[in-house]
């Protein structure tokens with residue numbers, strides 16, 4: 001089980017400060033798409049250099065130019081890069097090939113993917129790390145990561161499942177029980193006036209659920 005702290009839509013200084021405040025409780029650091037769009041790969045370089053004990057996820061959300069963008073992520077110190085599940089197979093394949101070359105991994109972001117058949121195809125390309133994702137805009141309509149999303153990955157052997165989208169201390173236990181291994185949490189921690197307390201609470205609930 002891993003907690004991935006999603007750093008999004010904030011200044012690089014705030015990203016650093018948030019990780020320093022919460023690092024006892026988190027294992028993976030997501031350099032969010034918004035942060036990458038603001039600062040470029042310098043953000044990934046900065047966070048991977050500062051927090052060498054952590055797994056760095058570059059949330060590239062690649063949907064084309066798979067080879068180039070994955071190389072950018074790994075060359076900048078990322079351990080994992082993300083590619084959209086609706087990207088062309090050729091793009092996903094390139095990302096997976098580059099990850100193998102660099103000894104990294106690819107997380108398939110299933111935002112916008114609606115059928116298990118599509119996920120099976122991606123699995124056949126070699127992907128093993130999938131993220132069930134309810135996007136920011138969908139959250140505004142009251143949507144949450146729910147059991148219906150798990151149907152997308154049902155029956156796929158040897159995969160690891162991540163989940164993202166408005167996860168809080170109230171929803172994390174059900175996700176763990178449903179088989180999520182990587183719990184991606186953003187606003188619950190980063191949008192809080194007490195990020196350390198919320199990170200601790202999140203981690204405590206997980207520990208209690210696992211026991």
Ligand SMILES: O=C([C@H](O)CO)[C@H](O)[C@H](O)COP(=O)(O)O
Pocket residue numbers: 006007008030032033034059134135136164165166167184185186187188
């Ligand atoms: O990936 C994310 C989103 O698409 C914005 O780029 C978020 O980092 C992810 O959803 C986690 O954030 P919260 O929903 O705030 O927990």
